[in-house]
Amino acid sequence: MTNRIRRTLITSSLALAAAAMLPLSVIAADKIKVAAIYTVPVEQQWVSRIHKALNAAQSRGEIEYVFSENVTNADYERVMRQYAEQGKGLIVGEAFAVEAAARKVARDYPKTAFLLGSSGKPQAPNFSVFDNYIQEPAYLTGMIAAGMSKSGQIGMVGGYPIPEVNRLMHAFMDGAREINPKVKFTVSFIGSWFDPPKAKEAAFAMIDKGADVMYAERFGVSDAAKERGVLAIGNVIDTQPQYPDTVVASALWNMEPTIDTALKMVKAGTFKAEDYGKYSTMKFGGSEMAKLGTFESKVPAELVAKVKAKEKAILDGSFTVKVNDTEPKSN
Known part of the structure; x- marks a missing residue:
């Protein structure tokens, strides 16, 4: 065996040993698979802000993003289960009219992270909530x-x-x-x-x-x-x-602070049931008053x-x- 081959094998062995000590999230270069479920068209005001934040994360190369829009309340649970069965790492949506069904799905898939608009509280271990506190x-x-x-x-x-x-x-x-x-x-x-x-x-x-x-x-x-x-x-x-x-x-x-925080937690393997409502406040950049723009000189x-x-x-x-x-x- 030549010295060159020996050095290559030693280097490879050391790299593998080092990798074995790293968390899975660091080793894996795979993007987080994210699915969103909307009961209205994505151009609707509320939903469009979630859609915008997720598209931004996809543009940065952090996630693979798919979504379903105009999902009826009666069909919401089925769509949630379908995405969970597909192995999505994070499922985002609005649970206001389907609280019981959404929480049931989350209990059935404890390894999947759920982040849903809700008036209720987080549900351990994996059902986090947010709201438009603007x-x-x-x-x-x-x-x-x-x-x-x-x-x-x-x-x-x-x-x-x-x-x-x-x-x-x-x-x-x-x-x-x-x-x-x-x-x-x-x-x-x-x-x-x-x-x-x-x-x-x-x-x-x-x-x-x-x-x-x-x-x-x-x-x-x-x-x-x-x-x-x-x-x-x-x-x-x-x-x-x-x-x-x-x-x-x-x-x-601005949904970016909420979405980006959730993605960070999923990537680190530390996602848990939490209330993300505070990330919609002005302090966290989650809300603001738009510039007066064309009315700058009129107000x-x-x-x-x-x-x-x-x-x-x-x-x-x-x-x-x-x-x-x-x-x-x-x-």
Whole structure:
């Protein structure tokens, strides 16, 4: 045996020995296999933020990402089991209407990591939960809304009066009252997560009664505002590029901190049942108020200063936006 061959064998043996001492997650170069299950189209506001964060991770080469959209509640459990059987390392979705079924699947696949939107608590050992705790920027946009309203009447159109929607509406209303304690709200729910025509009609009715700023919790509201020449406030995503003369500001939800933390845990083999809700707050970069953009020079400087001061207070902890999950009412 030549010295060259001997050196190669020794080097290979040492490398194998060293590798044997490394955790599996370090040795494996395989990407994390991630599946997401959505009950609505991926362009819907809430779901689009999860989809965006997962696509970003896929673009970085960290994951292999597949998803199913428009999955009915009745079919949700089957799709979850199918992905779990395929060996996905992380399954993401929304369990709000299928809590019992989703938690049952998680119990049946304890080695699979589950991260689902839920109003409930984590379930050991592998069912983690998250939620859109973006009430902080919602409060800031409420301040903007009241400051921009001339009639003192604001219309609010939501999907369903569930905690995830209620808390944002209440925060928005509290922010508006800080600027104008006498502001009036008209609140309506359309009974759907994705029905732009219905949301548009509900908005028209409010505008016809005097609302000159609309809170667009659902798609369709900003269309009505644009057609009637009033202003709108966005929710979850920034739609100002589509409505440059209508959408003044938006409360943005950034899912990257939540998704990236979960992926880090899965990769390290340390994923466990936890509440990821805090990663949706401004402190962790999980939410923010969108730039004023086309309205930069249209919003009064005094109002902007008040909003910036409140934002600073939220970030330094001297002001806490109240979380109120009860159904908001018109006044």
